[in-house]
Amino acid sequence: MNFAISDIEAAIEGWRVRSPSDEAFAASTEVRALARLYGAVIVHGCKGITDAGLDDAQRDALRILSADPLGEFPQ
Template identity: 40%
Template sequence: MRRCIKFKLRLRPKLYQLEIALDTFAIAEIEQAINYWRARQIAGEDCALWAEVRLLADVYGLMIFRRANSIEASKLDDDLLDVIGVALNQRELPP
């Protein structure tokens, strides 16, 4: 049985509530989230990744290193769940 993860997104002044009905995230979902955020944010002059992409890249790299196909949502912190939730729900943030 899948449990429901509820969290609040605090990326903007308004508070968004999202719900993800997953207890694990597949590596393809992490990659999808990375692509979602990369498409919405341009790297700075130093080519550094934005915070959202950096969080996802760390998890993605660890999954590749460990040859893991998925990761449990309970092992991820709230910030990372927020970032994944926005990407997987394809929510557009207001300008």
Template identity: 75%
Template sequence: MNLAISDIEAAIDGWRQRAASDEAFAMSAEACALARLYGAVIVHGCEALADAELDDTQRHALQILSSLSTSGSDQSSPSTH
């Protein structure tokens, strides 16, 4: 599975929407992991990453968000990019 930069952006937006505050978002392990991933993608000029290139925390943050969005269909619909 390949992960595009737009997928990372969407995941960051999803975590931001679920955070109780800006401070809570900034302090979350998931947000930090995804921010590191986003920065690395930009610095290295990658267009996509393979799942195998993610560390455990990044993979976990994406899996949690994915499971929340599929089970929480009563919440507002996610933004599209």
């Protein structure tokens, strides 16, 4: 499976809604995993990444896309 940078952005936002942080600069484990991935994609100039290029935390965090393909992210 391929994930575009827009998929990563959508998953980050979905986790921010589902797991908001009480700390000003802290984020959930899922958001931190996706933020590292997002940064790497940008630094390397990629338009996305394949499933094979993900670690377990990133793969698990991206499952929000298949759980909520319409992007509604209910709390």
